[in-house]
Amino acid sequence: MAAVQSFPSFIVYTNPNKKLPTIPGNHNNNIINLSSSSIRQCSSLSSNHSTALRVLDEIPHTDTFAWNCIIQAHLSNADLHLALLVYPQMLLRGVRPDKHTLPRLLTASRQAFFVGKQIHGHALKLGFSSDKYVVTALMALYGHFDGAHAARLIFNNSCYRNSVSWTLLIRLYTAEDRPVFAIQTFKEMVEMGIEVDAVALATVLGACSGLKSLREGRKVHDIAKFFGLDLDVLVANSLLKMYIDCGSIKDARLVFNKMSSKDVISWTAIFHWYVKNGEFNEALKLFRLMNSQGTKPDSVSVSGVLPACARIAAGKNGKEIHAYTIRNGLDKELAVQNALMDMYMKSGFLESASKIFVQMREKDVISLTVMILGYSLHGHGEIGVGLFHKMKKNLNFEIDDVTYDALLRACRTACMVEEGKDFFKCIRETKVEHRCLMISLLVRARLFDEAKDFVEEHHLEWNPDVQRALLDGCRIYQDKKMAKQIVERLIELEPLNSDNYVLLSNLYAAYTQWDRVKSSREMITDMGLMPKRAYSWIEVRNKVHVFEAGDVSHPRSERIYHELEFLMKKIKDEEGYILDTDFSLHDVDEERECIPIGHSELLAISFGLISTEPQVTVRVTKNLRVCRSCHSFVKIISKKVRREIILKDPGCFHHFKDGSCSCGEFWRIIRMIKSNQRLYRTMFKDFTGPQRFDQIMEALFKDLFTAWPHLVTLSSRHIRTDKLEIDQVHGVRCLIEKTAEYGEVAEGEGVVEEASLTGGIDSRAIVPYEGGTHVLSTLSVGTEGPYVGAINSLAGANASL
Known part of the structure; x- marks a missing residue:
């Protein structure tokens, strides 16, 4: 009784003076059925369990089943404390718990371990300690508080083990990031002849994913085939995730293609891989196929595919998905709203993203970070910083290092040095990325001496990313001498990085040293290095068109080049325009003027001009930074054709309009x-x-x-x-x-x-x-x-x- 008396026992009646009517009935079974129904109804209507207890008071004969019902009702309502309060009342009224009572109470003890231990003692005294349901509940309880090792002790001392207890042990090891123990436990389970079900297979496949062991994952796959469970939706989805996490998309596609029944999890897992690995068009294709085959996208799948629209600047596809979320009531979910804002920002639709942000009822740290990064991308870093200062007074969430990273980028865009220094000091543990941003901010403000002092203070002289940040300032201010020194150091630090040799070649071109340009390019070939290939893409009528430098594979190539040549001649005649060849890569001197015509961004822009209606904004994305020649040329094109051209490169969005660009040439400068x-x-x-x-x-x-x-x-x-x-x-x-x-x-x-x-x-x-x-x-x-x-x-x- 000492254990029983330690339970809190406070019964508060909703109306102690009111007598509930006696429930008629001549048979105990009818009374029990009626009582359990009344208990469920009372518990579902009120979090105060006394109402349900009063029902039990008015029933002449109550047994364990009725009390189990009220405990289960509280569990279903997530009222764990109230579920525990029922137990001492049950004992005081002389009702003996059974093997179904104790597992429920052990589950309710997840928030009160000391109570769970007392219930464990009751299980021992009442002879239920070896019951399979009680053992599983005890393993879950001790595993929750003391870890998988404690659960293993309960498991080892049990004389009855089933698939559920084995699976629970595997899950506990996996949750503790101990996948080797989880896989070993599964092997023991199979060797002992325990029947393997879909849940066990899915659980151990999660451990294989965590270990990233393709070999062990394939062994589990073979076991799943042996038991005929490899096409079960739960197992197949786990196999998909395992193969994706282990980097074998080929095996993942084989599993996916064999699935007779695919759910939204199956589709989401496979196109998430394509998004993560940069195959955005394939991801969008799978998303459309999922929708056409009757699988309804949920908030997770929508949030997962929107980054693909953002990365390829497929604004129309993104807008269609946005419309879908509105029709299906997903547009009010926070994760979807954040993904939509990110998509619009990265697709060049700044106003659409801002509109969603303003209309959001609830905002989190991701919402704020997305907006700050978006404003920075579009050349309005000062607005992003201003938004932070405006919101920080009423923030109901903690600012993390990712947000400070975004703020540093915004300060870099707007050359806000003092603000950037303040934000840098707020970061708990600065990383190399944060330091590179500070260096980039200083060199963009032409504070080279301060930037060098910062590099020395943090011992970053031999960090390639830091050297590239310094090089960014040299590019802006055309400091060729310092740029050459930095590029030579980069080659010393990263001798197998082809980008460094391309930079060196570009510098030689800037000095018009064409022999050295040729020799540096030959060096790239001799070393077997592969420079990054530049390509640009544009979405026209829901189809993404990709162009490479000098591309003639497009069906309208002849018309594309004709349009560019026409614009070049017109600009030369009317503007006296001369190509800016600084920091451009050339083979020989006589090709200096014709090469930029074939640059991928110009081909995409030309295609956009001939394929869309007048006054329609042309939106192009490039995988590498736009060169100065093309930047100057596109500015004049925007004035001549009287159209806005938005060109996105890894650095920022360039909004070309009326002969000028938004990339900081005016509003950032002032x-x-x-x-x-x-x-x-x-x-x-x-x-x-x-x-x-x-x-x-x-x-x-x-x-x-x-x-x-x-x-x-x-x-x-x-x-x-x-x-x-x-x-x-x-x-x-x-x-x-x-x-x-x-x-x-x-x-x-x-x-x-x-x-x-x-x-x-x-x-x-x-x-x-x-x-x-x-x-x-x-x-x-x-x-x-x-x-x-x-x-x-x-x-x-x-x-x-």
Whole structure:
């Protein structure tokens, strides 16, 4: 009785003064059936178990079955504590528990181990310790609290073992990440002649997956065939997962193709593999096939296939899946919403992703991270950081390192150095990826000395990823000398990485050292290395078209090249455009101008222009970074054809529109680090004759940047709040183009006046010009005149207008 008295026993009646009506009946069986029905009804209507107990009070004859019903009812409602409270009342009323009572109580003891131990003692006293149901429940209880070893002791001391207890032991070993013990236990089970069922096979296959042992998995597969269970849906799905986890997609497809009955788990497992391994078109094909064969996708399968739409920028397919989620009520599930946002962001539909985010009733850390990364990808890193600051006051979830990683990327995009440093300090355990992001942020802000100090402080001098981060800054600022040093170090660190030799070849091309270009390419061939192949793709009418460099395999190749040649000639004639060959790979000098025409992104864009209606946005994705030649060319194409072109590369989204790009050339620049440095730059109004504009700007800024590596510029719309440092040649040029669109002459003159006061630029430098435009006629910075070459070039260009 000591064990019984240790149980809490608080019976609170819903209305103690009210007597329940006596239930009529002359036979005990009828009374028992009626009582169990009443108990189930009371327990389902109220979490207070006293109502059900009062039903038992009014029944003249109650047995164990009725009490088991009320315990089971509480278990079904997940009221484990209430289920345990029934037991002492049952004992006090003289009702003896049976072999069905104790397993239920042991299950309810998952939240109170000390109670479970007392029930274990009762099982020993009552003679139920060897019952198969009690043994299995005890194994589950001790395995839950003390691990598989404790469950094994219960198992070994039991004289009766069945398939359920063996399977439970295998599952416990697997859950503890001890797959070798799980597989060994399964072998013992088979050797002892225990009947193997589908659950046992599925459980041990999970252990094979964890061990990634294809050999052991195939042995289990053979056993499944022997028992005729290999086509059972549960076993087949486990075989699919095992083969996929072990990297044998061939075996997985064989299992999948043989399955006579496939459920949503089967389909999801197989196309998840294709998504994970970059075969996105095949994944989408399987998803459509699943739907057409009558298997209804669930939230897991939808969330799993949406990344395929994102990676190949298949926006139309993604929108169709979005429509499916709305029709089937899946669009309100958090995982689906996060996957939809990610798909829209990575497919170039920033507004659609933002709309979903705003409409979400519940947000988690994944939701926030997706939005921050998305804004960063589209060149709006400062908006992502602002969103974080706005939400952090009301966050009901903890920020993890993945979110801080996204914030660092956003800061890098917007060149927000101080904010990036603050976020870096918040990361509990920084990884190499986080440090590379910090280095990339510093070099993009042209803080090379600080970046080098950071590298030395964290002992990262010999890390290839760190060297590539430094190289990113050299690419932006065209620092060929430092870039060459970094590439040579990369070759030393990774002598078998073909990408490093391609980078070296590109640098030789930038120096027009074509003999060295040829020798470096021959080195790649001689070493048997395979450089990454560049390809681009575009979705037109629900079909994805893939192009490689110089591709002529497309049915419309002739028309595609004709369109590109037409645009090139038109741009040359009207704009005086000259291809930018820096950091481009060439074989020989005479091919320098024709090669970019065959670049994969241009082929895809040309196909999009000839295959879609006017004014429709052309969306292209490329697997490698877009080269400078194509970047400049596409900017002008967007202006000539009057269409927006969205080009996604591994770095970011490039939104080309009206001759400019969103990749940080303007909006990111005006939000760069605030600085108190003197202003050495101001803005110009556009010149008459657009074909001369680029030539004038190029002539001016060449000497300007040589003399002053750190330039501070003013935006006519931000002059009142910010004095901002600018370090990018592209950014300066685009800034000029954008400010010219304002058309506010008086405002521009005010900017010049401010520049003359704070930066030493003579206000007389801006003089009226015919047509209301302005040009820079003279520059005066102290007593030095470093811009003589630029001014002379400008004067010559101006005279020819």
